[in-house]
Amino acid sequence: MSAPDSLLRTGVHDELRRRFLTGKVVPGSSLSTRRLALEMGVSQMPVREALSRMAAEGAVEIHSKKRVLVPAMTETRFRDVLRCRELLEPEAAVTSLGHMGAIDIRRLKDIDQALGDALERGDVEGYMECNYEFHFLIYRAQPSPTLTHLIETLWLQFGPHMRAVYGRVGTANLVDQHQLAISAIESNSPARLRRAVLADIRDGMSLIGNVGFEAVA
DSSP: OOHHHHHHHHHHHHHHHHHHHTTOSOTTOEEOHHHHHHHHTSOHHHHHHHHHHHHHTTSOEEEETTEEEOOOOOHHHHHHHHHHHHHHHHHHHHHHTTSOOHHHHHHHHHHHHHHHHHHHHTOHHHHHHHHHHHHHHHHTTSSOHHHHHHHHHHHHHHHHHHHHHHHHHOSTTOOOOHHHHHHHHHTTOHHHHHHHHHHHHHHHHHHHHHHOTGGGO
């Protein structure tokens, strides 16, 4: 594979992953490789390859070349993803301590401000984008790319469902736990940071359980 081909495939995969991570796809929907290829200005081959990789990560189900589905959430899958998030994300956040400086903290505050503005506007897409940027600015600061990748894989599975829930219930009642996380990072407090991340995970994931899995399928 030539360098340009490799970069093309990486770019297509990264773009599709970001759409899932920030909830730009709908749970239970069917994805068209042709339509995705047209949107990104590429051939269908790199799109098919990217979707195959995402199927291995649990983000999609491939039934045929023309039938690629975003799986619906089930209670069993929800509990599994929630448990894994509770195990991995606080650990990544705590490990990031000592690897984040003043510039990173300033960036976290800017993102949190933008997130708050999105909440006030009822901008679901803006909220999802900022929420993703906030969390992964922290997680990527720690030195294990494998840990970050595992967390991204979990986000690929719940991102579409979270976006669907926010679309139904809105953003007015969401609690911003990020300021507590920033304060914990500034004071270099592992225990406080772990609590803030866990609370943020549980606040968000509980919305899916409260709304019901059939409602977002």
